[in-house]
Amino acid sequence: MKDSLKTIIFATVLGVVCAGLLAGANQMLKPFQEANAAAEKWRNIFDVLGVSYNPDANSHELLRLVQSPDNPDGKVSEIEAAGMTIYTYDHPEAGKLYAVEFSGPGLWGPIDGLLCLKGDLKTVFNIAFYKQEETPGLGGEIGNKPKDGKKTFTGKFQGKTIDGPGKAGIRVRKPDQASGANEVDGISGATLTCDKVEAMVNEISEIVLKNRDAILSAKPNSGAVRKEAGNE
Amino acid sequence: MSNAPVACGACQTGGICGGKGMATFKEGVWANNPISIQVLGICSALAVTSKLENSLVMGVALIFVCVGSNLFISLLRKSIPRKIRMIAEVAIIATFVILFDQILKAFYWPMSLQLGPYVGLIITNCIVMGRAEAFALQNPPLVSVVDGLANGLGYAAVLGAIGAFRELLGSGSIFGVTMLSETWYVKNQLMILAPGAFIVLGFLIALFNALNAKKDSNDAKPAGGH
Numbered sequence A: 001m002k003d004s005l006k007t008i009i010f011a012t013v014l015g016v017v018c019a020g021l022l023a024g025a026n027q028m029l030k031p032f033q034e035a036n037a038a039a040e041k042w043r044n045i046f047d048v049l050g051v052s053y054n055p056d057a058n059s060h061e062l063l064r065l066v067q068s069p070d071n072p073d074g075k076v077s078e079i080e081a082a083g084m085t086i087y088t089y090d091h092p093e094a095g096k097l098y099a100v101e102f103s104g105p106g107l108w109g110p111i112d113g114l115l116c117l118k119g120d121l122k123t124v125f126n127i128a129f130y131k132q133e134e135t136p137g138l139g140g141e142i143g144n145k146p147k148d149g150k151k152t153f154t155g156k157f158q159g160k161t162i163d164g165p166g167k168a169g170i171r172v173r174k175p176d177q178a179s180g181a182n183e184v185d186g187i188s189g190a191t192l193t194c195d196k197v198e199a200m201v202n203e204i205s206e207i208v209l210k211n212r213d214a215i216l217s218a219k220p221n222s223g224a225v226r227k228e229a230g231n232e
Numbered sequence B: 001m002s003n004a005p006v007a008c009g010a011c012q013t014g015g016i017c018g019g020k021g022m023a024t025f026k027e028g029v030w031a032n033n034p035i036s037i038q039v040l041g042i043c044s045a046l047a048v049t050s051k052l053e054n055s056l057v058m059g060v061a062l063i064f065v066c067v068g069s070n071l072f073i074s075l076l077r078k079s080i081p082r083k084i085r086m087i088a089e090v091a092i093i094a095t096f097v098i099l100f101d102q103i104l105k106a107f108y109w110p111m112s113l114q115l116g117p118y119v120g121l122i123i124t125n126c127i128v129m130g131r132a133e134a135f136a137l138q139n140p141p142l143v144s145v146v147d148g149l150a151n152g153l154g155y156a157a158v159l160g161a162i163g164a165f166r167e168l169l170g171s172g173s174i175f176g177v178t179m180l181s182e183t184w185y186v187k188n189q190l191m192i193l194a195p196g197a198f199i200v201l202g203f204l205i206a207l208f209n210a211l212n213a214k215k216d217s218n219d220a221k222p223a224g225g226h
Helices: A002-049 A059-067 A139-143 A191-210 A212-217 A224-230 B021-031 B042-047 B052-075 B082-107 B109-118 B120-124 B126-136 B141-171 B194-215
Strands: A076-081 A084-091 A095-105 A110-118 A124-131 A171-173 A183-185
Touching: A002 A059, A002 A076, A002 A084, A002 A095, A002 A110, A002 A124, A002 B082, A002 B109, A076 A212, A095 A191, A110 A191, A124 A139, A139 A191, A171 A191, A191 A212, B021 B141, B042 B120, B042 B141, B042 B194, B052 B082, B052 B109, B052 B120, B052 B126, B052 B141, B082 B109, B082 B120, B082 B126, B109 B120, B120 B126, B126 B141, B141 B194
Parallel strands: A171 A183
Antiparallel strands: A076 A084, A084 A095, A095 A110, A110 A124
């Protein structure tokens, strides 16, 4: 009896001390973690919209960039349409751009991405799959950003149209078989990943095309970007 | 690492570690290395070693957890009730692991993204639990800290070696800096994938065994675990 009482007291004290320590650490570190998560989100959006920013900027500097209303590089605004948040940006060369988030199941885990369309809301300016767990070296290729003129899988989407012929979205063909304006070459050895990517791109394309007028006429929520960043 | 008194300079007989510091240190880093001799904790050794930087951060994580949990378990060794000692150990280990994971998320975000769940999985790492059970429960705090540090370093060194090989052969770089130019070196994809880790680890264990066999052929070698 005495032994079990001692056991219970020890377990309780240990549990409370450990929990207290972790709760305290969590409280102290939370602002930093949230700033990191928010900066990560903006880094992905900046990348897909072609906003120039210092890639070595830390979370703090990046958020300041988003917050600053008179910084030309920070002029990304949000619009709410069709129940989605859409990020718009006046690109110095490509004109008005719209970026919208999408997600869907991949082969091994969920895939999150951003689809960026030009002002006509039909032509793909850029696409990114920023969160994916596909097979490294095969399906994982979808996570590579186009750089130094090297053609990556995502780079093949640029300039393609999501508005037919046929179903909305992009057809991912077998490697070296894409020909149409809405077709891209798939990745050799990653058929399943390509199928899943095509399905989620089609889904978001259909939503965008269906709500095209609503998106084009939506007013930006002024200050939304600043407000959100200001919360942290 | 064999002759220099790295662990604690005062470790003669009657020193602050009771003369056991240096022996404990050598044991953890080399003679009884947790990965290459005891073959413990190889799950993370295989999973996070595709790059040198990731391997070293993982090593630092294990050093932190091993030192911290060994210290506190040793301090509490006389008051932990025997019946729940394992649960108490896991609670202390988990506290340190979560603490490290949180710090990584706050101050080293890109690395936290790359290591994903593997930092959290240190809770189930046999090395940490093993040192707590086998050493910290029977020994005073200071020498337990040395033991935790030595085992953490032993783990980190092996992980670093695997990471360096895999990154060099698989990506042609070290710490992300290109070493083998793409113009004449074809990157070996196998090294990035899991089989590459098994192959490198296998060679390393063979090397350790060969070196140890020379020094001491009668040494009994415990094996097993994950």
